[in-house]
Amino acid sequence: MNGPEGAAPLAHRVPDLGAMELLLAVARHGSLGRAARDLGITQPAASSRVRSMERLLGVALVDRSPRGSRLTAEGVLVTDWARRVVEAAEAFDAGAQALRGRRDSRLRVAASMTIAEYLLPGWLIALRAERPGTAVSLSAGNSAVVAERLLADEADLGFVEGLGVPVGLDSAVIGHDRLVVVTAPSHPWARRSRPLLPAELAATALISRERGSGTRQVLDAALAAHGGLAEPLIELASTTAVKAAVVSGAGPTVLSELALGEELAARRLVQIPVEGVRLRRDLRAVWRQGPLPAGPARDLLSLTRPT
């Protein structure tokens, strides 16, 4: 899953988040002391922390001079990698804050798991930048749960992916989500020179989410005209488990491209082109039937509009 790591836990081989934040601050300010002030610690603390980071990594990160500190060439690279960790942590933070949010939050959001996992944290960061002080609460569930919460006035705005709009709700398409066929790089399909035909896909036993998942519904519908979906090879409960099985070579699957960023980039999985099927679903914002939402819900909605 996370790969059989090299003995020592990751946390012992990598600087902690505070150190990475500090490194970014040093890059921004060009000075250890100012970076320290920015983070609310003293200059010696920053100095020692950067030093221990350099010791841990075995690389000089910062060129110190009496006129300030600049990153070394290696430091620039390390800082860029650190920035990605910190950004992921910011998304975590934004999500976690919304999860903690209570019923009296100014904006109560209900979202499908996929959207809550991959898209919502980014939107919340953007919302915080534009409208700081908007308290957001988040609950996640499938389309039915989202609809229920909206209709019961337990949520102001919802997000769902899937085929239809639940009754009693109005909606706006805010984006699209392609489903893609993926296999391990060692799978025969990875070496095909021609796109997969829908009938071939339909006839193949896939590693699959359990019946009822949104992904599976869309796939079923798209392949109905091509003989219907074959019985799954295995059914697994979570997207993560599906990915792990595919990576280990157990077989092909179909997943949202949102769930595949990392795996495709690192070529742990490869995407198999398919011809003649629209494996695409709408991502929708939904709200109680009536006028477009106002206030904080409107703010968030306008952030998520494609253009």
Place this chain on the structure above:
Amino acid sequence: MNGPEGAAPLAHRVPDLGAMELLLAVARHGSLGRAARDLGITQPAASSRVRSMERLLGVALVDRSPRGSRLTAEGVLVTDWARRVVEAAEAFDAGAQALRGRRDSRLRVAASMTIAEYLLPGWLIALRAERPGTAVSLSAGNSAVVAERLLADEADLGFVEGLGVPVGLDSAVIGHDRLVVVTAPSHPWARRSRPLLPAELAATALISRERGSGTRQVLDAALAAHGGLAEPLIELASTTAVKAAVVSGAGPTVLSELALGEELAARRLVQIPVEGVRLRRDLRAVWRQGPLPAGPARDLLSLTRPT
């Protein structure tokens, strides 16, 4: 840049990497005790750490029972967010290890900054999974530096993005990189209904990297037929600085899509379609003229091949 945060540093609002790793292990194993063993700590340590994570986040993450522990609904979501942080940290680790690598490493890689920053860590993780024990050393620089290191036999394999292949080297295209026009969401271009014309782009003053960057070369060449690139609005030294300026609304820029993942997803930046120009550049692996590399270099090369 990182946004003016809400007072307390991120590191105090977010569990540390060790805690996130632990949470992933609990999700994998379904038991605090087994997760603890997996990470080489004792069960009480794991128990207390999960508890303090729940206290910090204000959310119950784990359902404890005498038969094991399962994630709560909120725990699943938090774990997914944590997984992304841990993955970014793994990429950091892979990159940092390569940076520390000495001259006697079995595989010496030289790469352009863009590739070293965004793609190489993922490849290194994949390489470690397939060929554990391959010691990799990394040095980063522009195309000229990469070529120089290869020709001086200080590197076994190089990666460059750009227009031509330096003399004395053989190469293989391993992927592509689209350059995209982006602005802040508030920019007038973000509300255009029709694609931008090349001549319009050429006539507009952009926020730009300094002369000599690969991105700028490609852009120059692509727009030569449309009147040539206008004088930049500002020239900045790093991609990060360019992005920050664009986000703050200073003007449009053209950047590699590799550098834009996070910003586009969170709609801090929006992509402006352009018609009739191929803003695309090859990503190439390069090596000293002669036969395809063998050994570890071959292993890495085959990982990076598109298919």
Place this chain on the structure above:
DNA sequence: TGAGCCCATAAACTGGGCTTATGAGCATGA
């Protein structure tokens, strides 16, 4: 030449996270 930046070092404090030791709850099977 002194003021004002920069950074490094030293010593002392603190607390979070660890371990060891123990106990309680629930299943399973003799």
Place this chain on the structure above:
DNA sequence: TCATGCTCATAAGCCCAGTTTATGGGCTCA
């Protein structure tokens, strides 16, 4: 019914990483 074996929680004590305060040295500029 009672022992075994898994689960997790609690308590007490240790240790070290990261902190602060206090100090000093280097460079630049007025």
